[in-house]
Amino acid sequence: MLPDPFTTQDGDVIIRASSNPDIKHDFRVHKVVLSLASRVFKDLFQTAQPDGGQEDPLPVISVTDSPNAMNLLLGFIYPGFVPPTITDLATLATLLTIADKYDIPTIPPIVRGRLADKGVLKGDPFGVYIIARRWGFTVEAKRAAREITLAKISESPFSGDPLNLVKEDFLRLLWFMQKRGEETKDRIRALAADWVDNQDHGFLYCGEHSGDEARKYYDGLTEQIMKEFDRNPCLGRWDMVMASKRARDPPHDGFCDDDDELHPEREEFTIYCPLRPTNIIYQLDLLACSLEQICEKYLGKAMDGDLPI
Incomplete structure (x- = not known):
């Protein structure tokens, strides 16, 4: 296992993640690894240029994702790095969103497996339903719908955030x-x-x-x-x-x-x-x-x- 794969000195490109001008983080990574995982990254690397204001001569790709989201993504696609076992639905939703942005097909099946976990499903079936419907996971959405009660909806963190809810999906459930x-x-x-x-x-x-x-x-x-x-x-x-x-x-x-x-x-x-x-x-x-x-x-x-x- 690599001890710290996102800051290795043999990295040949920097991904600079920042969703806030005051919070930035550089990930020293390898073009070949990310190119194999993502066609989007492969295309970005074609135009990457060094940051003239930095001593580091490596080309830099600036992205608008938060450092936490990028760290999460890299943890799931980097060889030699054991990804975390995620049970938090908000984190799983973030992972799906950033995986979709960079067109990484290996991540959705992993998330579907987490959504099918009995503990996750029982804990917040409404949250599982909302995520599954949004990303087209029909089997997982049906399993979640079976478990949902009005009490489960009111208890779910997803019910309090209008950005999580697609009106048609919610009406179908009701x-x-x-x-x-x-x-x-x-x-x-x-x-x-x-x-x-x-x-x-x-x-x-x-x-x-x-x-x-x-x-x-x-x-x-x-x-x-x-x-x-x-x-x-x-x-x-x-x-x-x-x-x-x-x-x-x-x-x-x-x-x-x-x-x-x-x-x-x-x-x-x-x-x-x-x-x-x-x-x-x-x-x-x-x-x-x-x-x-x-x-x-x-x-x-x-x-x-x-x-x-």
Whole structure:
């Protein structure tokens, strides 16, 4: 590893970075390295001339980027230099901007990998969404959109800076959240109606539990899942199971543990008590699949389709 690759004495060109007249920094670098990484740098080097006011005879390229931004860029393209592991979204956005300016194709895939990191995504999904949409990272934008709640938007530093927001991207996200939320909550509200007193699908009681008792439990479960969805719109099977354990109004004598058996009066049905744990988990699986389908339907339209916005 090079000890300090941006100030080496064998450098053959100086990049003078300054976004402020009072703050300048010279990077002594190598034309061949930067030319291989960037066609823009290669073209700039064709016209570089020494600064007559300096003792150093090397040609100088003056750029309007901040020294910190240029140092960050060079750290990702210079051989022998281990680039930092960046989790800060503002820094990743800066890296993408300067990489685009100098046409460096190796950097966007690195940033996409950071945006896909679970810790980064969970920490600020709205920021990930804004960056991903701006730079055309469709997969990462969709992953982020799934995670976003109104609370996550308000908590994100990106929501407070109008320069970060593209109106159409923001409206697409809000449309997705609204449509998914409406249909998802309708589907969750239908939980009790679908799972209780539905004998056409074999919902017969075991003799220990009544329909009223089952409905009371499922009403409480519906309420709990609605709360879980508001906090975590990516509800999966395990989230559903945990929600069932936190639901109010469990059966007064515990959940049903009887084995299925033929109903004595209607042999075409088996007894299928909605309060048997295995049946609850089975129905929660179905609900989780249904919510995933709803998410995918509106996610595709929001990210890829033409919306009336």
